[in-house]
Amino acid sequence: ENVSVNRGALAEALRVFTPVYDDRHDQIGVVVVGISLNKVEDQIARGRLNAVWTILFSVLMSSVAIWGLVRVLKRILFGLEPYEISALFEQRQAMLQSLREGVMAVDMHGRVTMINHTAREILLLTSGQHSESSSEPLLASLREVSRTGIARQDQEIAFNGRLLLCNMVPVKSQNQVIGAISTFRDKTEISQLMQRIDGMVSYVDALRSHTHEFMNKLHVILGLLHMKRYDKLEEYIIQTAQNYQTDIGAIQRKVKSPVIAGFLLGKINRAKEAGVTLTLAEESQLPDTANEEQVAVLITVLGNLIENALDAMEGQPEGEIGLLLHYQ
Numbered sequence: 001e002n003v004s005v006n007r008g009a010l011a012e013a014l015r016v017f018t019p020v021y022d023d024r025h026d027q028i029g030v031v032v033v034g035i036s037l038n039k040v041e042d043q044i045a046r047g048r049l050n051a052v053w054t055i056l057f058s059v060l061m062s063s064v065a066i067w068g069l070v071r072v073l074k075r076i077l078f079g080l081e082p083y084e085i086s087a088l089f090e091q092r093q094a095m096l097q098s099l100r101e102g103v104m105a106v107d108m109h110g111r112v113t114m115i116n117h118t119a120r121e122i123l124l125l126t127s128g129q130h131s132e133s134s135s136e137p138l139l140a141s142l143r144e145v146s147r148t149g150i151a152r153q154d155q156e157i158a159f160n161g162r163l164l165l166c167n168m169v170p171v172k173s174q175n176q177v178i179g180a181i182s183t184f185r186d187k188t189e190i191s192q193l194m195q196r197i198d199g200m201v202s203y204v205d206a207l208r209s210h211t212h213e214f215m216n217k218l219h220v221i222l223g224l225l226h227m228k229r230y231d232k233l234e235e236y237i238i239q240t241a242q243n244y245q246t247d248i249g250a251i252q253r254k255v256k257s258p259v260i261a262g263f264l265l266g267k268i269n270r271a272k273e274a275g276v277t278l279t280l281a282e283e284s285q286l287p288d289t290a291n292e293e294q295v296a297v298l299i300t301v302l303g304n305l306i307e308n309a310l311d312a313m314e315g316q317p318e319g320e321i322g323l324l325l326h327y328q
Contacts, residue, residue, distance in 0.1 A: 254284045302323075
């Protein structure tokens with residue numbers, strides 16, 4: 001077999017000579033096959049052109065597909081860039097961990113997907129403890145909200161001897177419920193806060209009442225001065241000072257907590273309006289305390305005792321209530 005390139009009558013050609021043998025392997029002839037090199041080069045050029053067009057078309061289609069995918073992803077991600085998503089995630093984590101309310105979320109299958117540090121403290125969960133096995137009452141309500149899509153406001157849930165005040169809302173995506181989230185607090189803390197506010201309100205009311213009284217007394221003093229009734233003025237001032245020592249001064253000396261002192265002043269005024277005299281025993285002593293829970297409990301107990309006493313004295317003329325406070 002022989003391969004050669006020679007110029008023929010029309011053009012340069014590639015020729016192949018192959019011998020032909022009979023059954024006894026004797027050469028009986030030669031077969032010659034040839035092709036013009038111009039045709040080969042045309043086929044190669046045509047193949048290259050097709051390859052270039054195929055590559056260009058593939059690049060174009062890939063670009064269109066990538067552009068469409070990017071648009072879909074940005075629509076799903078609300079038009080945010082990756083670094084913006086990362087920043088939002090960090091902000092979300094910081095916000096959740098800084099909340100004083102417990103926060104817990106579940107997906108559409110009722111699995112816990114998020115729980116913050118405060119929620120773990122309220123539910124008495126350790127860092128390695130599974131939340132689903134230790135917060136069943138709360139989880140049952142959350143799963144119900146996820147199933148029905150109906151929010152629940154200020155729901156009270158008993159848990160480990162405490163009462164939790166919970167708000168639950170469904171989480172939706174494209175009008176489809178995909179889970180639920182709950183914020184909750186220990187109702188005991190809320191009750192203590194409300195009691196403290198009540199004490200401060202009573203304190204402010206007492207101060208407002210005494211301010212009006214003080215202005216009235218100033219007008220009396222001014223009138224006595226104009227009339228030059230100095231003897232009556234002296235008697236009035238002495239009586240006013242004694243009344244101050246009996247009411248405000250005595251309470252401030254004996255009760256060092258401003259919240260409880262304000263609360264008692266408010267109750268004294270309330271008793272006066274009911275025609276009852278409420279007095280604090282001379283031997284009473286109550287130091288100030290930074291323990292808000294103790295203050296809240298004291299206000300609750302004192303409020304109940306005084307209100308019960310006022311109810312018992314209702315309808316009786318010149319009723320008197322004595323109060324003794326002693327701290328151990």
